[in-house]
Amino acid sequence: MTEASAPIEAQQEDTLTPPSVFDVAVIGSGPAGSQSAVSAAHQTRSxxxxxxGAVSQRKGRAFWSKSVEFQDAPVFPGITGPRLANALTAWMSAQVGRMVTIGGKSRHVGIWRRGGMVLRVTRVKPAEGVHAPAGHLFAIEASTRPLKAGTKLTTERFLARSLVVASGFEDIWPDIDITEGADRLYQTHRILFRYAGNRKGWHVCIRCDGHLHLDEHIAVVASGDFAWSIARGAQDFTGHITILTNGADPDFSDARRATLAERNIEVITEPITAHIGKGTDLLGLKLSSGREVFADGFFVDYGLKANREYLATDDGWDLKTDDEGLLVVDEDGAVVGADGIAVPGLFAAGDIVAGQRNLIATAFGLGQNAGLSAADLMRDW
Ligand SMILES: Cc1cc2nc3c(=O)[nH]c(=O)nc-3n(C[C@H](O)[C@H](O)[C@H](O)COP(=O)(O)OP(=O)(O)OC[C@H]3O[C@@H](n4cnc5c(N)ncnc54)[C@H](O)[C@@H]3O)c2cc1C
Known part of the structure; x- marks a missing residue:
């Protein structure tokens, strides 16, 4: 197995018995979650x-950069998504969960990693004598075994005094060449995913991958504000841009139409029916009329779905979000409730946070802020 294709470790093997209540729980171990965990563990928190990723196909946005190296992530000179995931795992492993004695008192510190898809988070009353700085504990229910047809869901419950939500979001993909009847996202978009995250393929971030297509032909598959913002970003890299709305109304004002026409940016509104590819290279797109449009890179934006389904309104989570469902946080990384007040003990970091750049360095920064805020909460005085 190559280093790039090595799977994310399910969980660490050398664990000391974990505490019954953790100081901090982190959901997601992309750049934001890993940094939150390391920052909190570094302050002697459990x-x-x-x-x-260990139990499902959900592996984080960074993982999608299958063969394209990140060139702008801190410290790493150039690293693909799968290798970054492994590097983050190794980094967290250096803070392995252990017992330390401070001021004559022995306590758990460090990181315990578990493979699990978090399904539900609720607030519970702490048992007598359990320190709960937010006034409650977080009960986290997760499915901890890969789901296979015909098998029962295996769930486990964990308790923590504070929670950092770092589960990012899923990009929404256009329905081109979909496998009808498939019930999982990854099966439905099998063909599209073959080309995603490769140099000549689907890209989701012009800031990240525009540099791969210097002076080449960039196709933008989107409409409205999404298309406009990719096309504006794309001009830094090339003068050869085509917008394909895939049957949708382009939704551009007259002023925007005039600007696009002035820059010779063609706007094609025909539906896209199929990919034209070779191996893992995407070469072009076939349109409903039979016309074929060839390009060197394909940038798509159909919006996103925030990975926070486990914070359900029915369980009392009434949180402030932006139009896309991303969480609003204050300067400490604390998640703000619909009433505008920070929710005690609940923090968020990375792509799931509203109004931030969806990039690795930003995720690390937000992760550090949330991890330290969660750690600070444990102090008695
Ligand atoms: C193709 C591609 C190329 C990119 N290129 C660049 C680049 O060149 N430079 C750059 O700076 N950025 C790039 N980005 C953006 C970058 O990957 C993200 O900004 C970054 O990964 C965000 O980090 P995060 O930790 O917030 O979220 P993620 O990396 O998405 O991590 C979230 C984690 O949470 C886990 N998770 C989700 N739901 C649950 C749940 N219910 N229970 C448990 N775990 C859960 C996921 O499995 C995942 O591991 C790129 C993104 C893509 C898709």
């Missing part, structure tokens, strides 16, 4: 990291 940290549980729950990551869905």
């Amino acid at each position: 940290v549980l990291v729950i990551e869905a």
Whole structure:
């Protein structure tokens, strides 16, 4: 097995018995979650990291950069998504969960990693004598075994005094060449995913991958504000841009139409029916009329779905979000409730946070802020 294709470790093997209540639980171990966990563990907190990648196809946005190296992530000179995931795992392993004695008192510190898809988070009353700085504990229910047809869901419950939500979001993909009847996202978009995250393929971030297509032909598959913002970003890299709305109304104002026409940016509104590819290279797209449009890179934006389904309104989570469902946080990384007040003990970091750049360095920064805020909460005085 090559280093790039090595799977994310399910969980660490050398664990000391974990505490019954963790100081900090982190959901997701992308750049934001890993940094939150390391920052909190570095302040002598016991940290549980729950990551869905070990039990599901949900592996984080960074993982999608299958063969394209990140060139702008801190410290790493150039690294693909799968290798970054492994590097983050190794980094967390250096803070392995253990017992330390401070001021004559022995306590758990460090990181315990578990493979699990978090399904539900609720607030519970702490048992007598259990320190709960937010006034409650977080009960985290996760599915901890890969789901196979015909098998029962295996769930486990974990308790923590504070929670960092770092589960990012899923990009929404256009329905081109979909496998009808498939019930999982990854099966439905099998053909599209063959080309995603490769140099000549689907890209989701012009800031990240625009540099791969210097002076080449960039196709933008989107409409409205999404298309406009990719096309604006794309001009830094090339003068050859085509917008394909895939049957949708382009939704551009007259002023925007005039600007696109001035820059010779063609807007094609025909539906896209199929990919034209070779191996893992995407070469072009076939349109409903039979016309074929060839390009060197394909940038798509159909919006996103925030990975926070486990914070359900029915369980009392009434949180402030932006139009896309991303969480609003204050300067400490604390999640803000619909009433505008920070929710005690609940923090968020990375792509799941509203109004931030969806990039690795930003995720690390937000992760550090949330991890330290969660750690600070444990102090008695
Ligand atoms: C193709 C591609 C190329 C990119 N290129 C660049 C680049 O060149 N430079 C750059 O700076 N950025 C790039 N990005 C963006 C970058 O990957 C993200 O901004 C970054 O990964 C965000 O980090 P995060 O930790 O917030 O979220 P993620 O990396 O998405 O991690 C979230 C984690 O949470 C886990 N998770 C989700 N739901 C659950 C759940 N219910 N229970 C448990 N775990 C869960 C996921 O499995 C995942 O591991 C790229 C993104 C893509 C898709």
